[in-house]
Amino acid sequence: MGLGKTLDDGMSKFENYNNSEVYKLGSYSVTGRLISGFVGFFIIILMLMVTFSSAANSLMVSDLGGSKAYVGDLVVTEVAGPSLSGTLNPGDSIDFGYMASEMEWDHVDNLRISHFDVTVDWDANGGGGGGRQVTFDVSSQNNTNGQSQTDNGGGGVITIPWTVNQEIMLNNGTISNNADSSDEFISNLEVSGEWMGGTFTFSSSSTGSLVFSESVDYTISLTMYTWDIENIREIQEL
Numbered sequence: 001m002g003l004g005k006t007l008d009d010g011m012s013k014f015e016n017y018n019n020s021e022v023y024k025l026g027s028y029s030v031t032g033r034l035i036s037g038f039v040g041f042f043i044i045i046l047m048l049m050v051t052f053s054s055a056a057n058s059l060m061v062s063d064l065g066g067s068k069a070y071v072g073d074l075v076v077t078e079v080a081g082p083s084l085s086g087t088l089n090p091g092d093s094i095d096f097g098y099m100a101s102e103m104e105w106d107h108v109d110n111l112r113i114s115h116f117d118v119t120v121d122w123d124a125n126g127g128g129g130g131g132r133q134v135t136f137d138v139s140s141q142n143n144t145n146g147q148s149q150t151d152n153g154g155g156g157v158i159t160i161p162w163t164v165n166q167e168i169m170l171n172n173g174t175i176s177n178n179a180d181s182s183d184e185f186i187s188n189l190e191v192s193g194e195w196m197g198g199t200f201t202f203s204s205s206s207t208g209s210l211v212f213s214e215s216v217d218y219t220i221s222l223t224m225y226t227w228d229i230e231n232i233r234e235i236q237e238l
């Protein structure tokens with residue numbers, strides 16, 4: 001008997017079983033086809049459960065980055081950076097940081113920076129009163145779009161925060177993640193810093209400048225917030 005004939009006979013017997021009545025309950029009949037369908041549905045459900053369970057476990061380990069869970073105490077330290085001071089006349093501006101190739105503003109190689117504060121403290125000189133306007137543009141070499149703020153009057157302080165490590169910024173007190181070792185736990189949190197810079201502009205003088213000369217004094221500074229992890233401990237093992 002050929003293979004084709006054997007398959008045909010097997011399919012015929014299976015079809016006959018599907019069509020034959022297996023059990024009669026009152027006016028209802030349970031056929032072989034219904035039983036076959038139920039068994040097939042049950043097998044498919046089992047296969048899907050196993051598949052999703054395996055995928056979920058694989059995703060967990062992949063996303064978390066290791067086989068052990070660690071937690072540590074997050075310590076953020078404020079560090080004073082470079083600064084520059086000077087005087088601007090109406091319409092003048094000063095570039096700083098990467099815009100002026102000032103290397104002391106370059107912190108790209110520092111892997112443990114949480115964020116920066118870039119600040120200008122300015123005061124008005126001369127003139128017939130308030131009404132001056134200054135513009136403070138801050139950016140990094142990696143993001144030249146940056147942020148811009150204006151200030152009016154006779155002086156003030158503008159501070160522009162610049163996020164470097166979003167994960168560190170979102171945690172307070174403690175931080176946890178998965179890794180294969182405590183050293184890897186820390187290295188997984190490290191990201192490259194930034195070379196900061198921008199432009200400060202005395203963009204508009206007061207009405208009194210028509211009679212009295214005026215200027216603005218400024219001090220531009222960079223404050224860096226670095227992070228470290230202390231008291232690292234393993235909290236579970238996957």
